[in-house]
Amino acid sequence: MTAPQVPGVSAPLPTPPVVDLRGVRKIYEQGEMVFEALKGVDVQIAQGEMVALMGPSGSGKTTLMQIIGLLDRPSAGSYTDSD
Ligand SMILES: Nc1ncnc2c1ncn2[C@@H]1O[C@H](COP(=O)(O)OP(=O)(O)OP(=O)(O)O)[C@@H](O)[C@H]1O
Numbered sequence: 102m103t104a105p106q107v108p109g110v111s112a113p114l115p116t117p118p119v120v121d122l123r124g125v126r127k128i129y130e131q132g133e134m135v136f137e138a139l140k141g142v143d144v145q146i147a148q149g150e151m152v153a154l155m156g157p158s159g160s161g162k163t164t165l166m167q168i169i170g171l172l173d174r175p176s177a178g179s180y181t182d183s184d
């Protein structure tokens with residue numbers, strides 16, 4: 102069954118997310134020490150969406166924000182910033 106059509110009113114077009122993280126991993130290596138700070142982050146944020154990033158100290162908030170802010174790159178996965 103199709104949705105009823107209202108003259109002059111159309112459904113808003115789906116917009117792609119402005120922030121699109123897929124399977125983002127970040128591995129810090131210092132000599133022999135290897136630390137996986139992000140273990141596969143999937144996040145999509147829509148235009149105008151209000152988002153809070155919360156977690157205990159050391160959970161990777163700053164690491165994630167550095168990737169979203171293009172100050173650092175993921176070790177694996179993809180980040181698309183379409184804003
Ligand atoms: N440049 C770096 N080299 C090695 N390890 C790092 C580096 N930056 C962060 N880490 C490690 O990665 C993990 C996540 O750190 P991050 O700073 O992203 O956490 P956070 O959630 O922002 O913590 P906080 O709430 O204390 O600011 C921590 O274990 C931290 O020690």
Ligand SMILES: [Mg+2]
Nearest residue numbers: 161162163164
């Ligand atoms: Mg931090």
